[in-house]
Amino acid sequence: MIGEDDLQAFIDERLDGPRRAAVEAHLAAHPEIRERVTAERRQRAMLRGQLEAKFAEPVPARLRIASIRASRRGQSAGWMRTAAAALAIFVAGAAGGWFANGLAPASAPVAPTTSIAQGATAAFRTFVVEVAHPVEVGATQEAHLLQWLGKRLGRPLAAPDLSRFGYRLMGGRLLPAGSAAAAQLMYDDASGRRLTVYVRAASGTETAFRFQQEGDTATFAWIDQGFGFAVTAMASRDELLPIAEAVYQRFVGKS
């Protein structure tokens, strides 16, 4: 049985002898697939060919490591303006992977988003197991809750509508966060599964989504206009990402 993964591996020349022979036999019997695979193989080779010259260019002096050490400019991302970037990019989350692993050691300087994620995870762990008093103020008093939390946070607070993901607002509470305050909004779904949205004042300019997994608890955190946000749930990265994006959309530019 030849699957799409086999065809891709064939295009990439990554199959071992027997598997490769099996794919070749399959292609011989299916001319329309063979035509497609041959074209895609050729295009892969064209792409490599077109980029070969770039790879072979001598590295400019300013990219030598010694020069980079001498002239740290800080992350300006000016190149993005230069290139104007009309490339069709559909951003679906970032960070994670090596970053998340690399940042794990406790001795490492803590990035603001990491600290937000940690605060959110700790608060999630504490209150998500709470049966009697999961929230301080319930969703029946939503207007009062949001006004109160917003006043303590120093920014207007909205409760994102997450009903399309099956989550409804339970309520929220105020939490200590260093010398300031943090707000936690708690949601649950039909099965009783809980999710929190955590907001507090934060410094730093790192605005990328940062993903953090601690045991079965997953968090996406980010910073926007002086506030840190985190969405936490016992969910997989893929389940949580669209929810985090919806929360992000709800809060963006609303400070």
Next chain:
Amino acid sequence: MADADALLEPLIPALRRYAYALLRDHDAADDLVQDTLERALSRWRLRRPDGDLRAWLFTIQRNLFVNAWRQRQRQGPHASLDDVAPPGTAAQQEAALEVRDVLAALDQLPEEQKSLLLLIGVEDFSYDDAARILGLPMGTVMSRLSRGRQKLRSILETGRATLLRRVK
């Protein structure tokens, strides 16, 4: 720290190639590589010593690219993605029916598919490494790689995708 120089320098040509394929502008690409190397140096002690340095660098570079794009979208005027002409491809767009340039065709793909085609097809990363660089599950990588290649082929074969984009 001195070992950083010896380890990083051999990887720069590949970073420049990936950056150029993403941005299609030589200077902007080198700026992106410079940002990547600066970040790598500043986080040098935080990298996993047993991890794959090349994959780590590509992860940094790809995240810088995607984050800058996200920021730009947030700050810039709210033009739809389809309204903005890709840099350096105006000529190809005019001659959309004659797309023979595989790089120009690649510009028409969503960033994830494009990065997959580059990381796997050009930079020879394993499917596993590509999944980690993009923070995607393996199954998603395989299906997007496949979809990306099919889309690229149809762009190259018909040359019409560019036109459709412009008219929309």
